[in-house]
Amino acid sequence: MKNLITILSLLVLIAFCTTAVAQINPAKFNNPIIKDQYTGDPAALVYKDKVYLYAGHDEAPKDFYFYKMNEWVVYSSSDMKKWESHPVPLKTTDFTWAKGDAWASQVIERNGKFYWYVTVEHGSVQGKAIGIAVSDSPTGPFKDALGKALITNDMTKFSNISWDDIDPTVYIDTDGQAYLFWGNTACHYAKLKDNMIELDGPIQHIKELPNFTEAPWIHKHKDWYYLSYAYEFPEKIAYAMSKSITGAWEFKGILNEIAGNSNTNHQSIIDFKGQSYFIYHNGATQPDGGSFRRSVCVDKLYYNKDGTMKRVVMTSEGIQ
DSSP, X not given: OHHHHHHHHHHHHHHHHHHHHHHHSOOOOOOSSOOSSOEEEEXXXXXXXXXXXXXXXXXXXXXXXXXXXXXXXXXXXXXXXXXXXXXXXXXXXXXXXXXXXXXXXXXXXXXXXXXXXXXEEBSSSSSEEEEXXXXXXXXOOOEESSSSOSBOGGGOOSSOSTTOSOOOEEEEOTTSXXXXXXXXXXXXXXXXXXXXXXXXXXXXEEOOOTTEEEEEXXXXXXXXXXXXXXXXXXXXXXXXXXXXXXXXXXXXXXXXXXXXXOSOOOOEEEEETTEEEEEEEESOOTTTOBTTBOEEEEEEEOBOTTSOBOOOOOOSSOOO
16 A cells, blocks of 8 residues: 555656646747748748748638639738738739739838739739839838839740749849849849839849759858759759859759648748748648648758758747
């Protein structure tokens, strides 16, 4: 009996300690960071003391096996953990020349204005196109800045498909020159004029990116420029490095593996308050998540001493 009492006392003590530890350090699963709706193709903007996250709204019903996207959404955060939702700032119907498909996009700030480069389906020119919206606030509302497409499918001949003009990303270099990168199966780039709504020269083609699929993203860390992109299909994320934003680019390998339960993998890389972050989407949110009902996640990103990036490990915990 004495031994039984001792054993029971130990079991009670273990249960108490386990509960106490759980209360002190409960498991926190912060990925995905957006839980109120399905979102894909994330692009982040660091402005003043906040991060603004822009994404397409995946509206496809449970048994619908393609993209249904009619609007873009925006969230903001001061700590990368808690995200505030803002009213819908932009819809495809805001572009009178377009007929739908709120595909990948990016917002960039210049001289107090916010320019949103978006992918849509053109209403009269066959194929995907890139438009621009503008606002005085990072949360909008935004309006069509040009009244027509900046890029249409008939302007690029590097790939003979109707969806090669997608996934715009913009970077303003240290000398003030802005560049637009975009593409599917072929990666294009061109200079932008200071007004941010006109091309400033011919469209160029980058040839040094093996297995380029889509989703280019430009960022800079110290003296290196990085061009990350979706690699093969289903998509991983790979990247190349250069000392110049116009290349030549040196391929460095895989950065991020296939996103769970999603054929696509679309990244955004930022620095915020001394830490680098890798923002992406997957299809892991259940019960209905998948390639057409995606969810945005974020994990930390680290660099090696030689400037190369360490492989990003996708986690359920996310940013703690």
